[in-house]
Amino acid sequence: MLKHLGCNFEEGKMKFEDPVTKYPIMALLDPSHMVKLIRNAFQVYQVFVDENGKKIKWSYLEELNKLQEKEKFHLANKLRYRHIHYHNQKMKVKLATQLFSLSVCDAIDFCREELNLPIFRESLPTTVFLNTINNFFDILNSKSMSQHGYKKPINENNAKEILEYIDKVAGYISNLKCDNGPLLIESQRKVGFKGFIGCAVAVRHFYETLVQTGELVFFPFYKTSQDHLELLFGNIRSHGGSNNNPTARQFKAAYKKLLVHIELKDFGSGNCNALEQLSILTCSAVDRINLTTPSTEKACDDESDNEFQEEMLDHYYLTDFSMQVIGNFFHTSFFKF
Secondary structure: OHHHHOOEOOOOEOEEEOOOOOOEEEOOOOHHHHHHHHHHHHHHHOEEEOOOOOEEEOHHHHHHHHHHHHHOOOOOOOOOHHHHOOHHHOOOHHHHHOOOOHHHHHHHHHHHHOOOOHHHOOOHHHHHHHHHHHHHHHHHOOOOOOOOHHHOOEEOOOHHHHHHHHHHHHHHHHOOEEOOOOEHHHOOOOHHHHHHHHHHHHHHHHHHHHHOOOOOOEEOHHHHOOHHHHHHHHHHHHHOOOOOOOOHHHHHHHHHHHHOOOOOOOOOOOOOOOOOOOOOOOOOOOOOOOOOOHHHHHHOOHHHHHHHHHHHHHHOOOOHHHHHHHHHHHHHHHHHO
C-alpha cells in the first residue's frame, strides 16, 4: 500500500504528497508492532550475524530464563517463561519490550563477566543487539521532558546526540544478517527491521520540520503511536463484555460513555435529586423495542416514526416500580382535590 502512495523503503523515501493540499505526509509504521516483529524474527531464526561477523543468539535468553527458574532468583529483570514462549500472547507489546530491555542486558553481562558462566562466554554481541533495540524503542516511545536519556523527547538540546544515534542504529540494523543467509532487511521477515529504519527517517523529518523550525519546543514521538487507537478499541470492547464484534448501537452507546467520562454522577447539588440509580447510557444487545401504537404509525411517516422511537428510547428510564409509585401519587393527589 505504501508503494502505491509513493513511498519506497529501499530508497528511504517515507513520505508522499497529499493530492489536494500538497502537504507532505509522513508514513510511519507503528514502533510497538515493529518490536514484536523483530522479536518474532529473532525467535524463528535463532541466530543473527552482525557486521563484524559476531553471532547474536536467542539461546542466551533461554539460558538466562532457565538459570533464573533453577535458582529461584531473578537478576533484577522481568524475564519469565512467557517471554520465551510467547506464542499464545503474540500481541502483548510488553512481552517484547521487556525482552529487549536494559535489565536483561545487564543480567546476561553479569552472568558473563561476574559469574564467569561458560554458557554466556560469547554473549556480548547479543547484549549489544538487545541494548540497541531497547534504546531506539525508547526514542520512539518518548513522552515527557522530565524523562532522561533516550526516553527524553527530541529537542534542540539533545537533537545532535539522538540524530547521530538513530543513524548509527539504522546502519547497524541494515547490516544484520541471518546465519549463513541474506540480510535481514531482505529476508522473509524484513518488515520489522525496515519499519525501524523508516522510523529513524521519521524522527529526523519531524525534528527538521517541527522542532528546528520553532513550531514545537520538543516532539514526543509517543503521540504518533498506534497505542491510542488500541486503548480506545479496548475500552469499547470492555463495555460490551469483551465483545470483539459490537453492533452499531452498542458501539454508539459505548462511545457516548467515553465522551461523558464513562458515567455522569449526581452529587445532590443539582436542581433535583435522583430517586433511583439509573444508567444514563446503556449498551444492550437486546433488540430495540417498538414503543409506537398503530394509531401513531398511521399518523406519522417513516422518518418521523423513527425519530419518535429514538426519542422515546432515549428518555425511557422508568422501571415498573417507578411507574407504580408515580401512579399511586397521582391517584392520591386526584382524590385530595
